[in-house]
Amino acid sequence: MIEILNSTELARARETGALVADILQTLKRRSTVGTNLLDIDRWTEAMIAEAGAVSCYVDYAPSFGRGPFGHYICTGVNDAVLHGRPYDYTLADGDLLTLDLAVSRDGVAADAAISFVVGDARPRGSIALIKATERALAAGIAAARPGARTGDISHAIGAVLHEAGYPVNTQFGGHGIGSTMHQEPHVxxxxxxxxxxxxxxxxxxxxxxxxxxxxxELVTDADGWTLRSATGCRTAHTEHTIAITDDGAEILTLPRQA
Structure with a gap:
C-alpha cells in the first residue's frame, strides 16, 4: 500500500514527527552511564501515553520477527543495529547506543532513529560510523523531490556509505509510512x-x-528480533520521516525542544 496524504493529514504528521523527535532527544539526555535499557523502554512508554499517542512497536508482529515485539522502543548497543529488543543491560562508558522509535497519533505514524556514544569515552571508529549515516541521510533527503524515484534516494545514500568505506546491506532500509508504520515503497x-x-x-x-x-551480514539474536553484525563490529543507524512537497522534502522528525 502506498498512501498520499492530504494537507490535513500532513499537519497531523508534523505533530507526530515532532513528538517522536522530542521523545528521542529526551531519552538521549537521560541515557547515561548506568542507565538500564529497560528503564529507557519504561520512560518511552510513559511519554507516549502522556502524549495521547500509540506505540507502533509493542504489538508489532511481522513475518521476520518472533511474535509481538513487546516493547516501546528499539535499543541497539554496539553491534546491535536493527530491531534491538530492550533487555536487562546497564549502559557503560563508550557504548554506542541506537534508539529507534515509531509512534502513531491522530491516525498518522512517524519513525526516526538516532545513534550516539554514551559517557565520555570515544572508542575508535564510533563517531565516524555515526557521522557517515548522518551524511548519507542528508544526501538521501536532498535527492527526494517530486518526479524523482526511490532509486535516486537509494543511490545518494549508498554513494555516501560506500565512499566512507562501509559495506551496505540492502535487506532492510527505508520505507513508506502513513496510517501504518511500514508501507511501500521499500527504499x-x-x-x-x-x-x-x-x-x-x-x-x-x-x-x-x-x-x-x-x-x-546480519545475525539474529535468540530473542528472534535483535539484528547484530555478524562479526561483532560496531554499528550505527540514523533515520528521519520526510514528506515529499511541491519543491523538495520536509523533515517531519525534527525536535521542537533544544
Whole structure:
C-alpha cells in the first residue's frame, strides 16, 4: 500500500514527527552511564501515553520477527543495529547506543532513529560510523523531490556509505509510512538512480541509513528480533520521516525542544 496524504493529514504528521523527535532527544539526555535499557523502554512508554499517542512497536508482529515485539522502543548497543529488543543491560562508558522509535497519533505514524556514544569515552571508529549515516541521510533527503524515484534516494545514500568505506546491506532500509508504520515503497540504502517508485507530493518516507563497520551480514539474536553484525563490529543507524512537497522534502522528525 502506498498512501498520499492530504494537507490535513500532513499537519497531523508534523505533530507526530515532532513528538517522536522530542521523545528521542529526551531519552538521549537521560541515557547515561548506568542507565538500564529497560528503564529507557519504561520512560518511552510513559511519554507516549502522556502524549495521547500509540506505540507502533509493542504489538508489532511481522513475518521476520518472533511474535509481538513487546516493547516501546528499539535499543541497539554496539553491534546491535536493527530491531534491538530492550533487555536487562546497564549502559557503560563508550557504548554506542541506537534508539529507534515509531509512534502513531491522530491516525498518522512517524519513525526516526538516532545513534550516539554514551559517557565520555570515544572508542575508535564510533563517531565516524555515526557521522557517515548522518551524511548519507542528508544526501538521501536532498535527492527526494517530486518526479524523482526511490532509486535516486537509494543511490545518494549508498554513494555516501560506500565512499566512507562501509559495506551496505540492502535487506532492510527505508520505507513508506502513513496510517501504518511500514508501507511501500521499500527504499534500500544502495541502488540505481532512475529506478523505482516515482515520488509525488504528499508521500511520506522513513529514510534510514544504517551501517556495520566491516560487514554487510546480519545475525539474529535468540530473542528472534535483535539484528547484530555478524562479526561483532560496531554499528550505527540514523533515520528521519520526510514528506515529499511541491519543491523538495520536509523533515517531519525534527525536535521542537533544544
Amino acid at each position: 534500500p540504502n544502495s541502488g540505481r538512480p532512475g529506478r523505482g517508485h516515482k515520488l509525488r507530493p504528499g508521500l511520506l518516507l522513513a529514510l534510514e541509513p544504517w551501517v556495520m563497520a566491516d560487514t554487510a
